[in-house]
Amino acid sequence: xxxxxxxxxxxxxxxxxxxxxxxxxxxxxxxxxxxxxxxxxxxxxxxxxxxxxxxxxxxxxxxxxxxxxxxxxxxxxxxxxxxxxxxxxxxxxxxxxxxxxxxxxxxxxxxxxxxxxxxxxxxxxxxxxxxxxxxxxxxxxxxxxxxxxxxxxxxxxxxxxxxxxxxxxxxxxxxxxxxxxxxxxxxxxxxxxxxxxxxxxxxxxxxxxxxxxxxxxxxxxxxxxxxxxxxxxxxxxxxxxxxxxxxxxxxxxxxxxxxxxxxxxxxxxxxxxxxxxxxxxxxxxxxxxxxxxxxxxxxxxxxxxxxxxxxxxxxxxxxxxxxxxxxxxxxxxxxxxxxxxxxxxxxxxxxxxxxxxxxxxxxxxxxxxxxxxxxxxxxxxxxxxxxxxxxxxxxxxxxxxxxxxxxxxxxxxxxxxxxxxxxxxxxxxxxxxxxxxxxxxxxxxxxxxxxxxxxxxxxxxxxxxxxxxxxxxxxxxxxxxxxxxxxxxxxxxxxxxxxxxxxxxxxxxxxxxxxxxxxxxxxxxxxxxxxxxxxxxxxxxxxxxxxxxxxxxxxxxxxxxxxxxxxxxxxxxxxxxxxxxxxxxxxxxxxxxxxxxxxxxxxxxxxxxxxxxxxxxxxxxxxxxxxx
Numbered sequence: 001x002x003x004x005x006x007x008x009x010x011x012x013x014x015x016x017x018x019x020x021x022x023x024x025x026x027x028x029x030x031x032x033x034x035x036x037x038x039x040x041x042x043x044x045x046x047x048x049x050x051x052x053x054x055x056x057x058x059x060x061x062x063x064x065x066x067x068x069x070x071x072x073x074x075x076x077x078x079x080x081x082x083x084x085x086x087x088x089x090x091x092x093x094x095x096x097x098x099x100x101x102x103x104x105x106x107x108x109x110x111x112x113x114x115x116x117x118x119x120x121x122x123x124x125x126x127x128x129x130x131x132x133x134x135x136x137x138x139x140x141x142x143x144x145x146x147x148x149x150x151x152x153x154x155x156x157x158x159x160x161x162x163x164x165x166x167x168x169x170x171x172x173x174x175x176x177x178x179x180x181x182x183x184x185x186x187x188x189x190x191x192x193x194x195x196x197x198x199x200x201x202x203x204x205x206x207x208x209x210x211x212x213x214x215x216x217x218x219x220x221x222x223x224x225x226x227x228x229x230x231x232x233x234x235x236x237x238x239x240x241x242x243x244x245x246x247x248x249x250x251x252x253x254x255x256x257x258x259x260x261x262x263x264x265x266x267x268x269x270x271x272x273x274x275x276x277x278x279x280x281x282x283x284x285x286x287x288x289x290x291x292x293x294x295x296x297x298x299x300x301x302x303x304x305x306x307x308x309x310x311x312x313x314x315x316x317x318x319x320x321x322x323x324x325x326x327x328x329x330x331x332x333x334x335x336x337x338x339x340x341x342x343x344x345x346x347x348x349x350x351x352x353x354x355x356x357x358x359x360x361x362x363x364x365x366x367x368x369x370x371x372x373x374x375x376x377x378x379x380x381x382x383x384x385x386x387x388x389x390x391x392x393x394x395x396x397x398x399x400x401x402x403x404x405x406x407x408x409x410x411x412x413x414x415x416x417x418x419x420x421x422x423x424x425x426x427x428x429x430x431x432x433x434x435x436x437x438x439x440x441x442x443x444x445x446x447x448x449x450x451x452x453x454x455x456x457x458x459x460x461x462x463x464x465x466x467x468x469x470x471x472x473x474x475x476x477x478x479x480x481x482x483x484x485x486x487x488x489x490x491x492x493x494x495x496x497x498x499x500x501x502x503x504x505x506x507x508x509x510x511x512x513x514x515x516x517x518x519x520x521x522x523x524x525x526x527x528x529x530x531x532x533x534x535x536x537x538x539x540x541x542x543x544x545x546x547x548x549x550x551x552x553x554x555x556x557x558x559x560x561x562x563x564x565x566x567x568x569x570x571x572x573x574x575x576x577x578x579x580x581x582x583x584x585x586x587x588x589x590x591x592x593x594x595x596x597x598x599x600x601x602x603x604x605x606x607x608x609x610x611x612x613x614x615x616x617x618x619x620x621x622x623x624x625x626x627x628x
Contacts, residue, residue: 126607148200157201310524
């Protein structure tokens with residue numbers, strides 16, 4: 001009895017083991033095809049999902065669908081339908097008809113691997129309305145350039161450039177690499193952005209003459225501070241401190257300055273020092289690296305450069321808005337928005353840019369007569385009621401601290417009066433532009449409303465996404481409502497015209513532009529601030545890690561000293577990559593984004609469009625089909 005039971009148990013165990021082995025074998029075979037099966041299931045589900053959006057025709061035998069497609073791809077789509085009909089053996093041909101509609105089309109821009117990253121930056125702010133100016137074309141250059149202005153270091157830019165170049169060279173191998181996680185994927189997708197950011201950082205770094213916080217004396221310094229104005233000649237310069245005293249080169253309580261070695265070397269550059277015979281060929285003269293007033297000069301240089309770049313980009317943004325007005329047939333906006341916006345911007349900050357450039361190109365003698373541009377701009381408004389002839393210019397001996405009392409065009413009273421007349425005219429233009437922007441558009445829309453009401457005409461439906469109407473008079477219709485089918489976007493119908501609502505809406509835009517012009521100009525000073533912070537961090541890191549300890553330890557020539565400096569060099573390299581490249585690079589990247597999204601694109605870009613997302617197996621398999 002026990003033997004029979006034991007045999008029975010052994011048989012059952014054998015069956016179980018055999019079944020388990022067979023199951024494991026089957027599962028292993030299925031596992032090899034699991035990914036393929038999953039892909040097939042996703043494709044089949046997406047096809048059925050798309051077919052469920054089709055409608056049956058009256059004969060209940062054909063499917064009818066309406067969809068968006070690029071016009072230039074119609075022939076290719078028709079050929080694909082024909083091929084599908086032939087391969088399926090269907091006797092009913094596929095018909096493709098182009099329909100007219102009042103619905104706003106989705107926005108579609110063709111991109112490649114180079115422009116895809118820049119288009120993603122713009123789309124992160126908002127997808128362009130159909131037919132609206134696309135900022136991506138300009139962002140390709142302006143974005144990495146502004147990054148380079150804030151990240152201006154030729155050494156750091158070279159590292160960034162080589163890193164991105166490596167990603168581009170080995171992009172085929174790295175395309176399907178998933179070991180780096182989401183962070184690596186993001187960096188890899190932006191490799192063409194990074195390489196241009198590195199290239200522009202090298203360019204601006206050479207202009208700043210800044211390479212790992214050190215200067216390059218490529219062309220030789222063109223500055224000779226040993227000759228004070230009004231004494232001697234450039235061909236008879238003192239070469240030592242004794243000859244300097246002998247030639248009576250004393251200016252006030254300062255002696256002439258020599259760029260020599262040892263005790264004769266000094267780094268104080270008084271205002272009376274001679275300018276160079278001819279400018280340094282490219283970038284900043286390397287002599288500023290050893291000057292004690294280096295920070296004062298560099299700050300002034302970068303601050304003015306930031307204002308020029310900022311006003312220039314904002315001006316370009318306002319210029320782009322005219323193309324939107326023309327495209328959407330909103331010609332009244334050219335005269336009621338574009339022109340006063342341009343005049344307001346140029347009358348204040350365009351004048352400031354002119355003063356900066358004029359002062360750059362002018363020579364003031366004595367230097368005390370060089371005006372303070374900031375105070376000049378402030379006085380432009382505070383002393384508006386002052387008569388032009390009351391701008392009495394004073395001689396430097398009267399009060400040397402009153403630098404703002406002198407005109408940019410010259411220190412005499414005539415030039416001061418000319419500048420006063422110009423500033424008063426610009427203030428009047430700026431003030432007139434405010435009510436121009438505020439009242440002209442609402443009054444024009446009120447006129448259109450009364451004209452239509454008198455003729456008994458109905459309101460024209462308009463498209464919210466494009467901000468346009470069939471007759472170019474979109475703004476006369478406010479408070480839009482969706483269609484009866486409840487769809488968002490598409491054709492919208494206007495409510496009754498309310499002048500108060502239109503006026504308040506225009507007042508908000510007017511205040512936003514006027515205050516935004518001032519705040520946006522100040523916001524561009526971040527170009528100077530981040531550039532200064534990056535340069536100072538780089539200099540501090542070099543001095544604290546290498547110059548203060550490493551070079552001193554290695555000066556003795558001992559093996560231990562060289563080993564210590566090697567370790568400090570590695571430490572310096574790690575901090576350079578971690579802090580100056582990664583952290584500072586990310587900071588400059590985010591600030592460049594801000595400047596483009598807020599200061600630049602707000603001048604002309606609405607970004608209320610809908611992105612064109614065609615049916616694609618690639619999107620389905622990647623999980624991006626949720627955007628539909």
